Amino acid sequence: MTSLLNGVRRTNSLIPLLKQMKITFSTETVQAAPLAVNTQKVSKAMKAYLERAQEHDNFMKAQTIEFQIGKRHLANIMGADPENFTQEDIDEAIEYLFPSGLFDKKARPMMKAPEEIFPSRKAAEFDETGRPFHSMFYTGKPNFFQLLHNIVAEIRKAQYIEDKMIQRGRLPAETDRLDMTGFAWLSKTDLEKILVETISDLEYNNFLNTMNRLAAQPAAFKCREFALQYAKPLIDQSKISEIPKPQFDENGKQFITTYECLRKTARADVTIRFPGTGKVTINKDHDITYFKHVQSREQVLFPMIFINQLGKFDVEANVEGGGVSGQAGAIRWGIAMGLRSFVDSDVIEDMRVAGLLTRDYRRRERKKPGQEGARRKYTWKKR
Amino acid sequence: MLGPASKLALFRPTICLVSHMSVYPKNYIDPIFKKDQQEALKTSGEHLKIAHIPIKAARNNDTVSVFHDDVISKFTNYIMRKGDKLLARDLLDKSFEQIKRVQLEKYNTAKTEEEKAKIQTNPKEILHQAIENSRPLLQLTPIKRGGVTYQVPVPITINRSNFMAMKWIIEAANEKERTIHFPQKLAWELLDAASNQGRVVKRKQDLHKQCEANRAYAHYRWS
Numbered sequence: 001m002t003s004l005l006n007g008v009r010r011t012n013s014l015i016p017l018l019k020q021m022k023i024t025f026s027t028e029t030v031q032a033a034p035l036a037v038n039t040q041k042v043s044k045a046m047k048a049y050l051e052r053a054q055e056h057d058n059f060m061k062a063q064t065i066e067f068q069i070g071k072r073h074l075a076n077i078m079g080a081d082p083e084n085f086t087q088e089d090i091d092e093a094i095e096y097l098f099p100s101g102l103f104d105k106k107a108r109p110m111m112k113a114p115e116e117i118f119p120s121r122k123a124a125e126f127d128e129t130g131r132p133f134h135s136m137f138y139t140g141k142p143n144f145f146q147l148l149h150n151i152v153a154e155i156r157k158a159q160y161i162e163d164k165m166i167q168r169g170r171l172p173a174e175t176d177r178l179d180m181t182g183f184a185w186l187s188k189t190d191l192e193k194i195l196v197e198t199i200s201d202l203e204y205n206n207f208l209n210t211m212n213r214l215a216a217q218p219a220a221f222k223c224r225e226f227a228l229q230y231a232k233p234l235i236d237q238s239k240i241s242e243i244p245k246p247q248f249d250e251n252g253k254q255f256i257t258t259y260e261c262l263r264k265t266a267r268a269d270v271t272i273r274f275p276g277t278g279k280v281t282i283n284k285d286h287d288i289t290y291f292k293h294v295q296s297r298e299q300v301l302f303p304m305i306f307i308n309q310l311g312k313f314d315v316e317a318n319v320e321g322g323g324v325s326g327q328a329g330a331i332r333w334g335i336a337m338g339l340r341s342f343v344d345s346d347v348i349e350d351m352r353v354a355g356l357l358t359r360d361y362r363r364r365e366r367k368k369p370g371q372e373g374a375r376r377k378y379t380w381k382k383r
Numbered sequence: 384m385l386g387p388a389s390k391l392a393l394f395r396p397t398i399c400l401v402s403h404m405s406v407y408p409k410n411y412i413d414p415i416f417k418k419d420q421q422e423a424l425k426t427s428g429e430h431l432k433i434a435h436i437p438i439k440a441a442r443n444n445d446t447v448s449v450f451h452d453d454v455i456s457k458f459t460n461y462i463m464r465k466g467d468k469l470l471a472r473d474l475l476d477k478s479f480e481q482i483k484r485v486q487l488e489k490y491n492t493a494k495t496e497e498e499k500a501k502i503q504t505n506p507k508e509i510l511h512q513a514i515e516n517s518r519p520l521l522q523l524t525p526i527k528r529g530g531v532t533y534q535v536p537v538p539i540t541i542n543r544s545n546f547m548a549m550k551w552i553i554e555a556a557n558e559k560e561r562t563i564h565f566p567q568k569l570a571w572e573l574l575d576a577a578s579n580q581g582r583v584v585k586r587k588q589d590l591h592k593q594c595e596a597n598r599a600y601a602h603y604r605w606s
Contacts, residue, residue, distance in 0.1 A: 182435050235433035293469055298446045306416065306447050325443045333440075350421060353433055355414025355441035362406050362440075 043130025052107060056121060063114035070111065082202040087112070122196050143195040144203060147230075151210045154226050158217035178220035183231040185211050190232070237352060246341045249273070253314075256341045261334035263360055264324025270334025274342055276314030278304075282331070283318055296328035303356050307347055313339070329360060407439050408439060414441045426513050426606045453601060454514065461549050479506035481570035505578070513576035517548040517583040521594040535603045537592035551583045 008274050042050075059135035061205050067181045071090060077083035095172060100108040125142070126132040134142040144194045157177075165172055186194070188204045199207075207230075214220055214227060246254035254274045261268040282290040291297050313333055319327045336356040340348050351357055390578025401410060412433070415421055417600045424430045444456060461472035486504040497565070505507055522543075523534040539547070554571035 111401055181432050184435075185409065236434055237437055244419035295444060295468065298448050298451070299443055301448070302441070302446050329443050349430075349434065353421065353424070353430070354416065354447075355438045355445075357417075358414075358438055358440040360440035 021156045035110055042128050043126070045126060045130045046124070046128050049059060049124050049126075053121075053124070053268060060114055060118070063118070066109075067114055074111070120196060121141040141195075142329060143197050143199045144199050144207075147195065148206065148210055150226075151207075151214055154220075154223045155217060156212075157212050158214065158220040158223055161222060162217065162219040170275055172218040176219045176221050178215045180215050180219065180227065180231060182227070182234050183234075184234055186230050186232060191230070194230075199349070243340045243348075246274070254342070256338040258334040261330045261337070262280050263323050263329035263333060264326035266319060266326035266330040268317050268319035268327065268330040270331055270338060271313040271316040272338040272342075273316070274336060275312060277315065278311030280315045280318070291324060291328055293324055293328075296324050299325070299332045300335070302332055303351065304352055306351065306356065307343055309339075309343075313342075332356070334361060369377065388458050408437075410440045411437050414438050414445070415449060416441050417446055418447060454511060455507065457545075458510065458514075458549055459551055463547075474569070477566035478569040478573070479510075481567055482509055482574060483573060484505040485570065506573075509573055509577045513552060513573045513583075514548045516579050517551055517576050517587050518544040519590050520544065520549055521591065522547070523590070523593060523597065526600075528603050533600040533603050534593070534597050535600045536597050537604055548583070548587075551586055555582045556585075578606065 071085055072082040074093050075085040076089060077097070078089070080089060094111050098109040099147055102108050121322075125134060125137055132138070134146070136142040136145045139145050162172055165176075185208055188199065188201070191204065191207065192198055210232060211227070212224060217223075244256060246256045249255050253276070255271055257269060257271040259269050261270055280288040282288070288297050288300060291300065300315070301310060304313060313335075315331075317334065319325075319329045319330060324329070333356075336351060339351070340357070343351075348357075367373055371380075401451055415424060415433075415438075421430075424433065450487060459471045459475055460470065461536060462474060483504065486502060486506075486509070490499055490502045492503055503512070519540065521536045521538050524537050524563050525532045527533045529534075552569070555572045559565070559568040571580060572583060576583045
């Protein structure tokens with residue numbers, strides 16, 4: 001590359017190179033710029049860029065070849081057909097050959113196509129004379145600010161539509177709004193990937209604010225397509241976990257056992273039987289008076305009171321470890337999880353919204369050195 | 384009165400200046416477990432939005448039991464010392480028992496039906512009434528202007544006035560002879576406050592009088 005640029009033919013040699021790299025500007029740009037015509041020079045910025053691009057290109061080519069060879073090797077090791085060895089097979093093989101207990105998935109060994117591993121780079125943002133294409137080039141983040149401008153253009157569009165509606169004597173209805181239910185705006189990292197630019201927290205906040213402004217427009221229904229480019233669908237929370245089918249015991253009663261009901265340091269197994277009489281058995285030979293505290297008894301009955309089925313289920317719980325409220329909380333969670341098998345999906349959603357199906361992971365916060373407790377500081381006296 | 388308002392921070396951006404201490408990620412919202420609040424969600428159509436949001440676990444003093452009362456649970460927590468809720472609840476229950484006894488005695492000694500109808504025998508209602516009667520509307524805040532500190536009357540929020548009422552009742556009940564037990568004294572204070580007399584109501588009226596006397600300084604709130 002350097003040898004090419006050192007030669008007299010540098011301008012001529014650049015053009016096929018640029019074409020090969022699919023950069024979206026033509027030779028006309030060069031001729032149109034009088035400076036370039038006069039001096040026949042390529043700017044330093046362009047030169048440096050071309051060098052970097054070439055370097056990156058060569059690197060990616062080498063990486064791709066390496067990846068292909070590695071893939072074939074891996075296929076041979078696994079005794080599979082190297083021609084039809086897919087990414088899924090690679091992941092499986094890596095997991096088998098290099099088992100890793102590391103928590104973060106990104107930290108585990110992986111083998112992926114170089115395009116996925118190495119971040120994509122921006123194409124040249126300026127022409128051969130060093131003149132930037134984008135008017136906001138010198139902001140340093142042209143794509144981000146262009147996005148903000150685009151959002152504002154969409155807001156103007158929505159306002160124009162609203163004005164037209166009002167001129168025709170019709171106020172925008174609720175259906176004319178931009179319904180973003182079930183979607184959330186892209187996270188900062190996702191947005192950065194799309195923009196190929198790193199943005200600060202404040203800038204991300206500006207993006208969110210502008211997007212929210214768009215979503216708040218009374219007649220923004222036509223901006224849906226635009227908005228969805230920068231939103232991702234949320235998962236329906238009630239469909240996350242599978243609900244087991246109840247089994248039948250020797251008396252012909254349905255029952256469900258939930259194992260590993262945890263809360264603080266308490267641990268419980270909870271079986272609920274239907275139909276029942278509301279009997280609660282704790283640790284085989286206690287009833288609900290196992291808990292001296294009324295609050296804990298209320299906790300055990302909470303799920304059943306909530307679905308208005310108190311006295312229709314029998315509860316058998318084995319609980320160990322932890323304190324009083326921890327044990328009650330563990331049993332409450334077990335009962336709530338078991339009840340899902342006996343009620344319809346609407347009630348399950350109600351229980352979820354009531355916070356009965358969420359595992360409570362809160363633990364006692366540790367005492368910190370130099371402090372009186374977890375948060376409280378020692379009394380400070382100046383002298 | 385003290386019900387937790389459901390806060391839906393859906394697309395609300397936040398700038399975090401301090402580290403996030405909760406075990407729940409920020410997108411988790413508080414549980415909505417009361418039947419009427421859930422109904423309200425469904426009528427407003429907000430439940431469709433919530434369907435995509437994870438929920439925090441209900442806390443271990445939350446319940447939908449008919450015996451549960453927000454005010455009483457708050458009051459219990461204010462009585463509580465060093466996390467001994469069992470004792471706090473016990474004290475309040477005993478105090479309710481005392482109130483019930485006193486009121487039932489009044490009820491049974493009442494001659495006519497009219498008199499009987501006037502007597503409130505429900506201790507919960509008496510607690511509510513007592514708090515309502517001892518709630519201040521204003522408080523005095525020291526504000527420094529030109530080197531002089533003025534006691535400036537400022538309006539307070541409902542939460543704050545509830546807190547002050549409950550605090551005053553408990554303080555009044557704690558000021559007692561050694562031979563009298565806390566539940567007994569608390570019962571008397573509650574009964575007094577419920578009938579708009581006694582030390583707590585007087586304290587409220589005194590504060591209001593002070594505020595009235597210092598009304599000339601009210602403008603220091605904003606100038």
